[in-house]
Amino acid sequence: MALAAKARGNVRLPPEVNRVLFVRNLPFKITAEEMYDLFGKYGPIRQIRVGTAQDTRGTAFVVYEDIFDAKAACDHLSGFNVMNRYLIVLYYSTTKGTKKKDLDKKEADINDMKQKYGIGEED
Template sequence: MRLGPEVNRILYVKNLPFKITSEEMYDLFGQYGAIRQIRLGTDPKTRGTAYVVYEDIMDSKNACEHLQGFNVLGRYLVVMYHRPSKIQKKPVDLDKKEQELKELKQ
């Protein structure tokens, strides 16, 4: 079976309850296969999100299909594949950087 190009071992999970523990995350996502790592967001900007890394890509695919929209403590999970190429990077102002370098040289 061929998998789509977006499928990988890392899932990005949003809309998590703020009070969920890592043990509860392992119980929930561990039903679908061996987990290598779970990273829960702790900063104010990342609270309610997590990364779940599976050992096998098929376990990741299975978890994504079954847990999308799953209700956890009154919140519906949003589960998607991690896509680092889609992360927005801040545009670099080259003129500003060049000016900073000139100031440092002096």
């Protein structure tokens, strides 16, 4: 086992750290090659998805092979200036996207139960 890999084995990362980074404030004209050049400096990349729709332009998902490479990229590229734009690099969290949907569904279920059992209605 390599010394660096052995040292990594004992490191505890914060729970939000994962292999998927969400990047905001990207220049609209950035190319895939430039993305790979910029983020590839920190380790092997599995995939980069750059937003092309009107509401996703300027954003991208970067998926690293290794969680430590993703952490290094997030630490070093957050606030990095690319084509006069300062990057916002965050760890992607699936729970953030689904939390609102879950709350809406629970609220609808509660309202259905209130109606079914006549709770909250005025006499």
